[in-house]
Amino acid sequence: MNLIIEGGTVVTVSPRGIVKNGAVAIEDDKIVEVGKADTLKSKYRHYEKIDAKHKVVIPGLVNTHHHAAMSLLRGYADDLNLKTWLEERIWPVEKHMTSQDIYAGALLTAVESIMGGTTTINTMYYYTDEYNEARALAEVGMRGVVGHACFSWRKAQDKKDLDLFARTWHNKKSGLIRVSISPHAPYTVDPDYMKELRDFVHVLNEKYASPDAPVILHIHVAETADEPEKIRQAFNVAVLGGVVEYLDSLGVLSSDVVASHCVHLTKKDIDILRERRVKVAHNPVSNLKLASGVSPVPQLLRKGVTVSLGTDSSCSNNSSDMFEVMKIAALLHKGVSGDPTVLSAEQVLRMATINGAQALLWDKEIGSIETGKKADLAIVDFKKPHLTPVYNETSHLVYSAKNADVDTVIINGKIVIENREILTVDVDKVMRLVEKSRQSLLERADKSL
Numbered sequence: 370m371n372l373i374i375e376g377g378t379v380v381t382v383s384p385r386g387i388v389k390n391g392a393v394a395i396e397d398d399k400i401v402e403v404g405k406a407d408t409l410k411s412k413y414r415h416y417e418k419i420d421a422k423h424k425v426v427i428p429g430l431v432n433t434h435h436h437a438a439m440s441l442l443r444g445y446a447d448d449l450n451l452k453t454w455l456e457e458r459i460w461p462v463e464k465h466m467t468s469q470d471i472y473a474g475a476l477l478t479a480v481e482s483i484m485g486g487t488t489t490i491n492t493m494y495y496y497t498d499e500y501n502e503a504r505a506l507a508e509v510g511m512r513g514v515v516g517h518a519c520f521s522w523r524k525a526q527d528k529k530d531l532d533l534f535a536r537t538w539h540n541k542k543s544g545l546i547r548v549s550i551s552p553h554a555p556y557t558v559d560p561d562y563m564k565e566l567r568d569f570v571h572v573l574n575e576k577y578a579s580p581d582a583p584v585i586l587h588i589h590v591a592e593t594a595d596e597p598e599k600i601r602q603a604f605n606v607a608v609l610g611g612v613v614e615y616l617d618s619l620g621v622l623s624s625d626v627v628a629s630h631c632v633h634l635t636k637k638d639i640d641i642l643r644e645r646r647v648k649v650a651h652n653p654v655s656n657l658k659l660a661s662g663v664s665p666v667p668q669l670l671r672k673g674v675t676v677s678l679g680t681d682s683s684c685s686n687n688s689s690d691m692f693e694v695m696k697i698a699a700l701l702h703k704g705v706s707g708d709p710t711v712l713s714a715e716q717v718l719r720m721a722t723i724n725g726a727q728a729l730l731w732d733k734e735i736g737s738i739e740t741g742k743k744a745d746l747a748i749v750d751f752k753k754p755h756l757t758p759v760y761n762e763t764s765h766l767v768y769s770a771k772n773a774d775v776d777t778v779i780i781n782g783k784i785v786i787e788n789r790e791i792l793t794v795d796v797d798k799v800m801r802l803v804e805k806s807r808q809s810l811l812e813r814a815d816k817s818l
């Protein structure tokens with residue numbers, strides 16, 4: 370389909386900056402031109418029009434850390450620390466989740482995400498054939514990197530699942546879906562298995578991927594202060610420096626790694642993240658809710674580490690709202706550092722867009738509004754009291770806008786939300802499916818007690 374979005378302000382998140390009274394022309398899945406509406410209107414006059422008057426066009430947001438299926442457990446267990454929350458509440462019920470449950474939870478996350486302007490998600494859960502997260506994202510028409518979480522206790526099964534998963538889903542559905550290998554964390558994956566999984570990224574890339582669309586590695590790193598001790602207890606290995614230094618000693622870290630959280634870092638850890646060009650997924654809402662601590666994001670940014678933003682799962686957030694994450698990221702680091710100049714609105718918007726695309730090694734195609742890139746866009750309605758008056762669009766996007774202000778969303782050139790209505794799936798049906806899954810999941814979990 371050929372489209373022209375005209376009359377709005379285009380926040381390109383590229384060297385071109387902000388184009389007032391701008392336009393974006395789209396042919397099939399790509400942006401073919403960005404410029405002034407006056408010029409583009411006549412050039413593309415036969416294209417289907419989207420009127421963006423009083424609206425702001427932004428690159429689709431990129432959420433670099435999620436567990437999409439876990440929306441099914443939203444609000445199931447709150448106000449606990451990570452260890453108790455995971456071991457006593459989440460893991461016991463999770464083991465009863467079926468592939469249908471995973472699919473239902475991921476559908477819900479995908480719907481919620483696109484309604485809030487997020488067009489790409491990096492999720493880590495379990496691959497099951499037929500019904501799974503990849504299928505859910507594809508049905509909703511969302512872009513995503515879908516990971517299979519690996520643990521030491523099920524090595525043999527993991528490898529089989531990973532190969533089938535990459536073969537079936539990597540770079541499929543018009544390139545919307547990519548696959549990652551996701552060693553869960555340094556305290557659940559032993560050192561030898563960690564090295565094996567690192568090597569397996571190369572194996573899967575050779576077999577199923579191209580350099581332009583690689584399989585990447587997604588892992589939780591240094592989320593809580595006791596992580597070195599947890600690694601020692603689990604595998605009887607001494608972690609003398611930081612957790613990043615430990616992972617580097619295993620040869621795990623390189624530019625294709627998304628390290629989620631990175632809360633408890635040593636100075637040396639920060640240097641290693643920069644040297645290895647590891648990408649950080651910062652999850653301020655989840656870190657605050659689980660009281661895990663505060664990641665040294667201003668230092669990471671100063672050192673030149675790519676920091677992107679994630680919500681984390683809807684159990685520890687409890688939503689997929691990237692507008693909220695942007696605002697809290699900006700406020701948190703100002704408050705903690707006592708310096709209101711850190712994490713400016715411009716910087717935070719980059720973290721939620723182009724930095725996220727870089728983290729997923731997808732920035733040649735997404736993360737900004739530029740000619741030749743994929744058409745992944747969100748149109749935000751600024752004709753609202755809380756977005757009036759406008760001095761600086763980026764300031765409003767980070768500090769004043771809500772995800773409910775997103776009016777229209779385009780992914781891969783296809784309109785998936787129009788005037789806040791989702792066009793790809795039936796939202797009521799998705800919510801009914803989730804409710805059904807929730808009931809039968811709890812029944813199965815109760816029976817096993």
Ligand SMILES: [Zn+2]
Nearest residue numbers: 589629681682
């Ligand atoms: Zn997580």
